[in-house]
Amino acid sequence: MAPIVKVAVIQLYPKPMQLEHNFNKAAQFVRSVATQGAELAVLPEYHLTNWQPKSPGFFDLCDQWETYLKKYQALAKECGICIVPGTIVESHRENENEEDRLLNVAYFIDHDGEIKGKYVKKNLWGPEREHLTSSSRDVHEVFDTPLGKVGLLICWDLAFPEAFRELIAQGAKIIIVPTFWTLNDCNEAGLKLNPCAEALFLDSMLTARAFENTCAIVFANAGGPPGRGYAxxxxxxxxxxxxxxxxxxxxxxxxxxxxxxxILEDAEDNYKVRSDLARDDWHYDYRHSKVKERL
Structure with a gap:
């Protein structure tokens, strides 16, 4: 029989631009779920800073990414728990003549504090594209962890079944999705039809992705004060x-x-999604591109 894995999702309100406050609150939750026997704790996207790219000092906060990554490594080792610390926005510069690039990064840290996986957000939501650099055509990687084979995605990646297919084709059984998704991410036309359209989107997509990929999905989103659109x-x-x-x-x-x-083994036995993907004559490659006519 397959094992039982004890997983914790942690839903936080990230106070804007308050790294130390947000980290300390997250650490309290992680310590709490560790005492309950959780083997994995997952935090939301942007949980250290909130999404404030136009606020003065945001880039300076992103320069501190290594400090907080190391803090999470120490926390994982202290508590003996694996942690996906949501996402950490990192400021990078290839050389002194290049402007800073912001990367939105998720890490898988094991119970010994070792980094087992790293993923840079690929599918950027519209407003992010002005500020973040995508991982573009880099292949989605699967990581060997104490919980088995794990894939990492971030927020808007949820909308792309190709991302999930790439991960399960490599054997991922658990896919972790830190998120900062609000009800206000819907446009005016959609909100007129359904003020909770984004909640419907999330519930529908998460269920569909789990079924169509015979995988477990761990989805941690930001919460917040009522009336501000937190989903x-x-x-x-x-x-x-x-x-x-x-x-x-x-x-x-x-x-x-x-x-x-x-459950995942039984679902695969029923739907045979993974076995179909592994066939030599499988008819989809899940790579969409424009075909240019060669002259």
């Missing part, structure tokens, strides 16, 4: 069942849940 809805989703746990739309909180990995 929350952090959840752990598996095929057949749907959400094993699902937090509310606004409040901060955490949930620890057992993920029976046998």
């Amino acid at each position: 929350g809805l952090s959840q752990v989703v598996v095929p057949f069942v749907g959400a094993l746990t699902r937090l509310g739309s606004c409040a901060e909180g955490m949930s620890v849940v057992d993920v029976d990995m046998q």
